[in-house]
Amino acid sequence: MNLNELNHLSAAEFTEALAGIYEHSPWIAAAAHVRAPFADVDALIAALREAVAQAARERQLALLRAHPELAGKEAASGTLTAHSSEEQKGAGLVNLSEAEKVELAELNRRYREKFGFPFIIAVRHHTKSGILAELRGRAAGDDAAREFATCLDQVHEIARLRLASLLAA
């Protein structure tokens, strides 16, 4: 798939092609398509970001909540999306020791209870130790607005990486 091919898709096909870029949230690709065709990948990325930025806060919150916990119940039950499964595997989150599993579950629980959405991080950018260190630090914080913004940033970074893989394939 390349940008030229994407530019020639119908709105429905375009939405389908980019459905996995934002976790369980095809409305973002659908909204971005109104700006097609895109001069370059950066223009496409900007349109996707803009679609999220213009959405109501509740929809942004739903986007965050559509993300699985790292090494959480979706991973255990095999119900992760293909993208998430590959990313979590790549970061070594499927080969955790019992102690790491317990700590991760506890930190995930604390984070979600405190902020109302799951801890989100672009795992492809981090090592396992980095993910744990980041989660420890962010779960200990108490600035919900900042976490909301950080998670949205991470969601966009995850989307950018997934889009790059899609266009490289």
Added chain:
Amino acid sequence: MNLNELNHLSAAEFTEALAGIYEHSPWIAAAAHVRAPFADVDALIAALREAVAQAARERQLALLRAHPELAGKEAASGTLTAHSSEEQKGAGLVNLSEAEKVELAELNRRYREKFGFPFIIAVRHHTKSGILAELRGRAAGDDAAREFATCLDQVHEIARLRLASLLAA
């Protein structure tokens, strides 16, 4: 080396044993030693952080400036400290493509010119893509005070990881 052994060292021996924890900055271990013996590793880490926190800003700046650039001239000429060499190698920073080398050098230059100290990141926590993404984002910013604080945080995280390796050996 374990904590009990560290606790029984003289000030000079202690400073020597921890000399590599903070890059080219043995004064930090020397200052922390006044609080020995340490009840646990967290107490030792707290003493090291406190030594930096109580230092004058110029000394903190010198600490930041004691760090090598990532994939910079020290790496090219083989004059990195053993710790830095191992960390940069682990993050894939010794196997860069020509395009990555050029981008990294340009971003490092821009960052240092803008802020007056090198870009510092705990590379053991990040993948190569993550380091580049972080550097791009931070080199594009313009909040020098925030970068100063972020770099000091990263320096402490690097020190914590080096200390953990030392105590595990």
